[in-house]
Amino acid sequence: MQLDQFLLGAFVYLAAAVIAAPLFARLGLGSVLGYLIAGVVIGPSVLGLAGNDSADVMHFAEFGVIVMLFLVGLELQPAKLWELRKPILGLGTLQVAATAAVIGGVAWLAGHAWEAALVAGLALALSSTAIVVQSLNERGLLKTAAGRSSFAVLLFQDVAVIPMLALLPLLAQQAVAVDDHSLTAGLPAWAHTVAVLGAVAAIMLGGRYLTRPLFRWVAGTGIREIFVAFALLIVVGITLLMQLVGLSAALGTFLAGVVLADSEYRHELEMDLDPFKGLLLAVFFIAVGSGISFALLARMPAMLLGTVAAIIVLKLLVLLPLARAFRMPLADATRFAFSLAQGGEFAFVLVSFALGLKLLGGDEAGLLVAAVAISMAFAPLLMMFDDRVLQRRFAAGGMSRASDRIEADTPEVIIAGHGRFGMTIGRLLQANRVRSVVLDHDAEQIDALRKYGFKIFYGDASRLDLLEAAGAKDAKVLVIAIDDREKTLTLIETARKHFPHLKVFARAFDRVHAYELLGTGINDVYREVFGSSVDMGRDVLTALGRHPFEARRAAVLFKAHDERMTRVSATHQGDTSKLIDTWRKSRAEIANVLASDRGDVATDADPAWSAPDREDA
């Protein structure tokens, strides 16, 4: 491909994305629909800006789906995946089998050959992971009960594609040379099994034991783009490995994501890959939109639109009773059903494969592809209908939405910097079961602390995106204990600007640093060695024979006085003579306070309680 041609294509796609997504997002229709419509507009049927290469583009952009599944996996700890085993196996199997049977049956009754009907049933049983996950995520519904169930079914479908692809050649009457890239194609069944299990084991073990030292090594270099490159390398590498053994790349990267979900580098991976996922998915959706054949629509509009309607209605008819059978409340059941009632990107793969096997006629294949693409364009509208009409009616009717609750695993406290200072705070909070997240950029430190069960993430805490990823939106307190004077100031400013609800506690290195921090307007500033110096001073007083309670009071009084003076002095910064004057007065003042507390100053009686008796003399 020539460079300028590539650049021109990129320009068209990017421009379409930049114009359509904000427009549709502002209209409240969601970015996915925006991309699809933008694809239709630039496609051959309308403006003709995008060439007839949408299939190639889509193939390339499918990598976005793979990255997305990796990111979804990152959000899902192994324990949570295990909780999903029932919906994945039960709900997933039943959904695919029942939908394939119903749609295949209808197609067969409509007069198609049984092989073609079966292919159509299988292809249409699948839904669009890209559209559904992206839309649910955009609306924050992925972690709800309905979102989880939808995701479980999608995950099963992604895996089911593999046996489907294996089944199709068996249906073909004449032997057709199958274009199989996988290395395992010529191997006997047992070797194939071994290769598959080996690949999965490699991902699990590699994710568990290999990535951490590698990450530490990469992090040690301190070069940002190497981190991004490494993250991409993981995903691309797994995709290739999966293709070699003939497994679903989406499944492989999803598994890798799950394995890495417990890793403290999770946020860093998410942040590095998120832009790639977003862009590739946008391109993918635009490609789907531009692939909708309006020629076919013009030729047989009733047939095409009828097929689209049939797909959606039949899928709903299977999904709704299935959800109810799995005891979902009605509100969850409709959300689940309306989320999954569309064709998916894997239908394109299956149909083109079946076409190659001559299982489908050219018109049948064209009709299927167009119908699936149009149903995908309708998907965001269907979900919106459920959201705006059905869910609202359930809510108004007092339907229970209890299962919709989002998990309460957001942290209350974010601790930036987990050195000698932050660590003590972290341990105190941990001992009191306060949910806290630790951010640190020292890979060695992180490795050591992980062993103590801290939820800890690698990264530069002064970066807005890391704060966001750590849950700054829902946290209550930000503890800043990073070992960089300047960065502490930057972080305070970032937090106050973007998360004004966060209560900020900052560690100051010394008095001058404390003045600077107080100057930003926060009040919770702690000089790092001040507290322990006072503690020690108190114990020295006790060791000298001072009564322990008196020593305690002396320390508390001294500390309060000194903190107050620091705040007064902070306002005189730069004015040396005023500063010196303040301190001279302050020294005399604290000496007096302490003397009177000790009783050195002439008071005739016990100051704690004497007033009523004085007149008695």
Added chain:
Amino acid sequence: MRLLVLFAHPRPRQSVVQRAMLASITGLPDITVRDLYAEYPDFLVDARREQALLVEHDLVVLQHPLYWYSSPAIVKEWLDVVLEEGWAYGPGGTRLNGKFLLNALSTGGPSEAYHSKGRNRFAVRQLLAPYDQTAYLCGMGWLEPFVIHAGRKLDVATLTRKAESYRDLLMGLRDGRHDPEKHLAEGYALPRGFTQRQEHTRHAT
């Protein structure tokens, strides 16, 4: 009989009477003296430790100045934390049964002030009603309070004499010369089921 003296004064250096009282009883066998403010300057009273000490002794002395017609704050904290339900009172709370409680106080005002016609309007015995009832609830015998009034106005000889009488009282109780059941506070009847414990009785020498 073994005695546990719980001394409470937030500023002992500024006290006159309490220091004299404390000095007179410090270092005596079978009389354990504990400075609560020194033990717990941060008020984190160790209930288990205090309970273990209570078990080892037969008579508890609360020695402190009378502040606002009551004790300094840490004594209240000590009572709140140590005298747990199911241990000191309530179902199964019989660990203090058969032991004795004695308040040893100093007041700034003269004895006439602690009278229905005086400026403080109540007798010390009345003001100490919470201790009376605390002892009763825990199945303890409550002894006639020991009080030194207007100690700051006493001359050194008188103060010394009063401190010595405090020591004599404690030593008499310890050695069995004074029968605690005959020293009960005026109008205090032993709770039902009170049985004096003998396990720590010191043999008279």
